[in-house]
Amino acid sequence: MQAQSRRADAKAARRIQILDAAEAVFFERGFEGTSVDAVAEAATVSKGLVYLYFANKHELFLGLTLRGLEELQRRMVEASESAEADTGLEKYRAIGVAYLRFSQEHPGYFRAVAAFEASEIDPAQLGEVEAACVAKARGCLDLATAVVEEGQRDGSIRTDVPARLAAVSVWSQMHGVIQH
Amino acid sequence: MQAQSRRADAKAARRIQILDAAEAVFFERGFEGTSVDAVAEAATVSKGLVYLYFANKHELFLGLTLRGLEELQRRMVEASESAEADTGLEKYRAIGVAYLRFSQEHPGYFRAVAAFEASEIDPAQLGEVEAACVAKARGCLDLATAVVEEGQRDGSIRTDVPARLAAVSVWSQMHGVIQH
DNA sequence: AGGACAGAATGACTGACGGTCAGTCACGAT
DNA sequence: ATCGTGACTGACCGTCAGTCATTCTGTCCT
Numbered sequence A, B: 001m002q003a004q005s006r007r008a009d010a011k012a013a014r015r016i017q018i019l020d021a022a023e024a025v026f027f028e029r030g031f032e033g034t035s036v037d038a039v040a041e042a043a044t045v046s047k048g049l050v051y052l053y054f055a056n057k058h059e060l061f062l063g064l065t066l067r068g069l070e071e072l073q074r075r076m077v078e079a080s081e082s083a084e085a086d087t088g089l090e091k092y093r094a095i096g097v098a099y100l101r102f103s104q105e106h107p108g109y110f111r112a113v114a115a116f117e118a119s120e121i122d123p124a125q126l127g128e129v130e131a132a133c134v135a136k137a138r139g140c141l142d143l144a145t146a147v148v149e150e151g152q153r154d155g156s157i158r159t160d161v162p163a164r165l166a167a168v169s170v171w172s173q174m175h176g177v178i179q180h
Numbered sequence C: 001a002g003g004a005c006a007g008a009a010t011g012a013c014t015g016a017c018g019g020t021c022a023g024t025c026a027c028g029a030t
Numbered sequence D: 001a002t003c004g005t006g007a008c009t010g011a012c013c014g015t016c017a018g019t020c021a022t023t024c025t026g027t028c029c030t
Helices: A002-029 A034-044 A047-053 A057-080 A088-105 A107-118 A130-153 A163-179 B002-030 B036-042 B045-052 B055-079 B086-107 B108-118 B128-153 B163-179
Strands: none
Touching: A002 A034, A002 A047, A002 A057, A002 A107, A034 A047, A047 B163, A057 A088, A057 A107, A057 A130, A088 A107, A088 A130, A088 A163, A088 B036, A107 A130, A107 A163, A107 B108, A130 A163, A130 B108, A163 B163, B002 B045, B002 B055, B002 B108, B036 B045, B036 B055, B055 B086, B055 B108, B055 B128, B086 B108, B086 B128, B108 B128, B108 B163, B128 B163
16 A cells, blocks of 8 residues: 555656646747657656656646646635625625736736636547646636625625626636736 | 739739638638648648748738738728717727627637737737738727727716727727637 | 566657748740 | 749658657565
8 A cells, every 4th residue: 555655646746747847848938839848858757758647738738727727716715715805796806806916926827727718628528637627617617606696695796697697707807808 | 014913913812712721721620720731732722832922820820810800890890880879888889799790700710810819929020911910900909999089078988097998908808708 | 585567667750740942834025 | 936934833851749669667476
C-alpha cells in the first residue's frame, strides 16, 4: 500500500511539474505559438511523457484552464462569504469584483477560461480534463445562481427573471465588458 | 486600358472564388480543422495561387471576417435609418436587434467577427486585410457612437457617461449575452 | 542477493500541414 | 514571329502533433 501511494504522489508531482512548465510557455507564447516539444523541454522531460499524462496538446492546455477555474471558484466562494456582503445583491456584486480582479491578476488564466467558455463542447466525445473543466464551470455557475436566489429571497434582487437566467446574463455582460 | 481593367476584373473574380471556397470550408470545419490545401481544392485552384492572393492562412480567414464586418455594418446602417426609430435610444435598440439577427442568420460570420474583436491586434505589423478589418470595425463603432450622441442630444439617453464609452460597454454586454 | 515483473520514461519516427519558389503557360504588345 | 509580363502550378522544405518500440527503475518475491 505504501508503495502505491508513493507512486501516486510521484505521478501527481510529475503532473504538476509538466503543468508548471506548460503555464510558463503557453502564457508567454500562446497556444498556437507553443510546441509540445517546448513544454517538454521546459519541464525537463521527454515529449512522450507529456503524452503519457495528457491525451493531446489541447487537453494539456485544458489542464491550465482547470487550474484557472479552480482559482476562480475559490475567489468566488471567498467573495460570497465575505463579511461585508449581507444581501444576495451585495454578494453577487462581490463576486463580480472578484471576477474582475481575477482577470487582472491572472490574465493568462482568465484568457484560458474565456476561451474555454467561448468554445462549444461536444458532449459526445470530451476528454478527461475537459470533463473536469465542464464540471468546475458548472460549479461556478451554480454558485452564482445560488447567490441570485438568495438575493431574490431577501428582496434585494427582482424575482421576475429566473435566477439562473439572471445569473448567466449578468455574468455574460460582465465578461463582455472585462474582455473589452 | 481595357486590357488592364479586364485583368483587374479577373483578379477580383479569382479573389471572390477563393473566398467563396474558404467560406464553405472554414465555416464547416473551423479554422484549425481546415487546411489551405483543402481550400485550394474547393476553389479548384493550386495552393500557390491562394498564397498569391492572401499572405497566409490567417489573412485568408480575415478575408471572411471582413465580409462579415461589411454585412454587419450594412445592417447597422439600415437599422439606424429605419422609419420606426425616431429617438437615438430607439435607433440604438434597433442596432442591437440587427446585431442579434446577424448572429443568428450568419453564425459563421458572427464567430469570425467575434474572434477578430477578441484578438489583440499588434498595430506594428498588421497585414493588408487585417488593416481593412480594423478600419471596418472602427466604422461600426463610430456609427454606434453617433447614435448614442444623437440620443444624448434628443434626451433619450443619459449624458453622464461619454458617448463612446457607453456605446462600447453596452455593445460588449450585448455581445457577451449573444455569445452566451 | 538476484531475478521477474510493471509501469515510468525516452526519443526516433511518421504523416500532415503551412509556406516557398523555380519553372510553365497564356496573352497582349511590338 | 518574338518578346515580356504576370497569373498559375505543384514539388519541395521545415516544423510540429502524435506514436511506439525500446530502455530504465523501483518493488516484490524467493
